[in-house]
Amino acid sequence: MKAKAILMLLVAVCVMLAMQTRSFAGSLQGKEAGQNKGGTISPNATSKCKFTFTSGADNTFIKYCVTANGNITQFESPEGHEHIQVFDVVEGYGICDFTDADHNVSYFDYADQGDSRNWGLVTVLSNTAKSIKLARTTSDGFWTLTQTIAEVTGSAPAAQITMALKNNTGKDRDVVLLRTVDVDADGQISNNLDATLSSAFGWNSSISEHGYGLVLQDAGTTQSGLFLGTALPTPNSPDPCMVDTSLGPFTNTDGTILMEYGLIIPKGGTKTVKLAYRAF
């Protein structure tokens, strides 16, 4: 009974959001895209590695890189098994501000797939051998996304992502914050894909010669009461205000996995979610 209630509500919120936003999507590119406060064009989306992190060996090996804009565009684990940097590299973050029901606004940066052209410059707040912390404010000044991407070492190494989203306005705001990747498990474009409430994963069955996978999983301590994993049968990451609900699992598909978080962020406040990429 409780399961059905949760699922019905999760489906409903996705459908409602999609219905609210489809009519707005056409105007998004013209009205909201473009320039930041300083009048300069947002930095181009890129998949070029800027910060690289490596540790371990054999099954505990992990190597991943982060772009100047905070995208994870390379992820190798265990040694010799790459899951993201294959042909077009699509990985990144997105926000849908649906505070005003008839005026939803998308912000995203998906590396090779491009960005929403409504972001400001990125500021590197700190950089160590184990982590990188970057902040980026939307060009309308409404939001500041601070990402900390840290290396988790050990028997199950991971790239852990902490995304802290600050509402810079004087009004409480409702958003969906998401992380997404075009997974190409072990260098293979077509994989199996599916999702649970707290994870989304792409993999190749062990019967193949490429029996590896990549999972994007909630890492707990989230400040969101609403979150879910999603697998999509397309390599293109979605507009954050137009995430379709697809029924998995998908087999032999060039697809995308993502985690979505529903957040209500008070004026001047910050909400944080934590998730991780891990090979399996």
Place this chain on the structure above:
Amino acid sequence: MKNFILTIGALILAATAVAAQSGGSSHISKDGQAAPQDANCAFTFSSGSGVTSIKYCVTGNGNIAQLEIPLGIPLISQISQLEGYGICDLSTDIAYSNWNGIEVGAWHPAIVKSHNAKSVKIARTTGDDIWTLTQTFTALKGAPAGVKFAMALTNNGSVPRDVKVVRYADMDVAEQIPNNFDATDNTAIAWNSLFVSGEPFGVVLQNLVAVPRVGFALAQNTADPPDACHPVDNSAPGLEQNVDGSVELVYSTTVRPHSTVTLTGAYKGR
């Protein structure tokens, strides 16, 4: 929309905070020996909160009879409670296994070596005294929630022996039969797809041995436990949807005389 999200959040938290059922009574003697066929919980552990919470119990014979991730979401079948370990001595082709209530080969009673609030260590020797399996169960730190098992296998004999070691569990995710099953080289998965059937949770059985090719994972398209000497006989050929299946890890190694090899793995939430 705001109230809607708050309602959903409250429901999710409520769903994941349901108290777990308690295990049955187990019989551990004063000297730490477990009754040979005792399949009941002897040691119960719980930690964490929300989606990273976990509760599991270990029998006196070293089986994980119950596993909930998060609290209130059982993953190991609560009907069969089949979970356990198997050894195949490749030099004799003799199997020794205990799948919690189903025992193959001769075993001495298990002995509880130590236990505290965070872990339990249980040793058991085969009836022919050739092998001693010492298992340690510990909750994983951080996310995802999980329980790690270390299986230290000692060759008590005077010649080196090739051996297979198997870990297996009959999974009924969120008390549902059937589920989806598949495996990569290192990880076997059982789960319910989001929006399709059952509560959308899952579990993995993952090889944590750092050296490549010592262990591999597989999903079985049956709930029945494997033959430790033929562990891949019921291996699923690929993704299996809507089956009553199980997950398995198989380790292959050589143990020198009077030496010990430790094989590690974990059950984790997905």
